[in-house]
Amino acid sequence: DAGVIQSPRHEVTEMxxxxxxxxxxxSGHDYLFWYRQTMMRGLELLIYFNNNVPIDDSGMPEDxxxxxxxxxxxxxxxxxxxxxxxSAVYFCASSLELYTEAFFGQGTRLTVV
Amino acid sequence: EDQVxxxxxxxxxxxxxxxxxxxSYTxSGLRGLFWYRQDPGKGPEFLFTLYSAGExxxxxxxxxxxxxxxxxxxxTAPKPEDSATYLCAVPVIQGAQKLVFGQGTRLTINx
Numbered sequence: 001d002a003g004v005i006q007s008p009r010h011e012v013t014e015m016x017x018x019x020x021x022x023x024x025x026x027s028g029h030d031y032l033f034w035y036r037q038t039m040m041r042g043l044e045l046l047i048y049f050n051n052n053v054p055i056d057d058s059g060m061p062e063d064x065x066x067x068x069x070x071x072x073x074x075x076x077x078x079x080x081x082x083x084x085x086x087s088a089v090y091f092c093a094s095s096l097e098l099y100t101e102a103f104f105g106q107g108t109r110l111t112v113v
Numbered sequence: 114e115d116q117v118x119x120x121x122x123x124x125x126x127x128x129x130x131x132x133x134x135x136x137s138y139t140x141s142g143l144r145g146l147f148w149y150r151q152d153p154g155k156g157p158e159f160l161f162t163l164y165s166a167g168e169x170x171x172x173x174x175x176x177x178x179x180x181x182x183x184x185x186x187x188x189t190a191p192k193p194e195d196s197a198t199y200l201c202a203v204p205v206i207q208g209a210q211k212l213v214f215g216q217g218t219r220l221t222i223n224x
Contacts, residue, residue: 042217056210056211091156098210099144099212103159107155
């Protein structure tokens with residue numbers, strides 16, 4: 001397996017634009033996580049899915065953020081409209097079970113200008 | 114409130130100089146403690162899981178230990194390639210169950 005695949009690796013967008021981040025988890029993993037990493041706040045869990053169903057989205061900062069998992073091999077994180085304070089590295093991770101090792105993607109570095 | 118705190122924030126060592134990184138936690142009912150390594154520009158990479166006090170895990174120059182209040186990541190005779198940020202994480206219940214990460218320790222090994 002190629003691991004968790006995220007796209008794009010880098011995204012630069014203007015404030016107010018819609019941004020969509022994509023993730024392909026490891027096949028067979030039942031859990032998918034979206035994290036955001038910044039210098040100030042570290043690695044924060046935004047939302048996670050179990051068998052494509054959102055379980056906890058309490059980490060999603062605002063209604064501007066939304067995430068979907070239409071099937072077991074694909075998930076998206078959308079920000080609409082984007083703001084400069086959304087600039088961060090966004091990671092997707094997947095795992096077999098909730099409390100087992102999670103495998104992270106390479107991340108998407110988002111810059112909102 | 115469940116918390117995970119790592120210290121120091123940054124550590125600079127000479128090659129071969131052993132040291133330890135600390136991860137202290139306050140959670141009710143520990144369900145495991147995870148150590149990850151993160152290189153610049155990459156996602157965290159899993160190192161160890163510890164489930165009970167007294168447990169130890171080793172991998173090359175790294176050894177992780179766990180007590181009821183904290184975990185240590187011991188680095189013996191480190192090499193420059195051990196330079197990275199080391200993160201610990203603990204499952205907590207905040208509404209739903211989730212994994213909470215510490216802020217990490219940025220380790221630099223000078224040749």
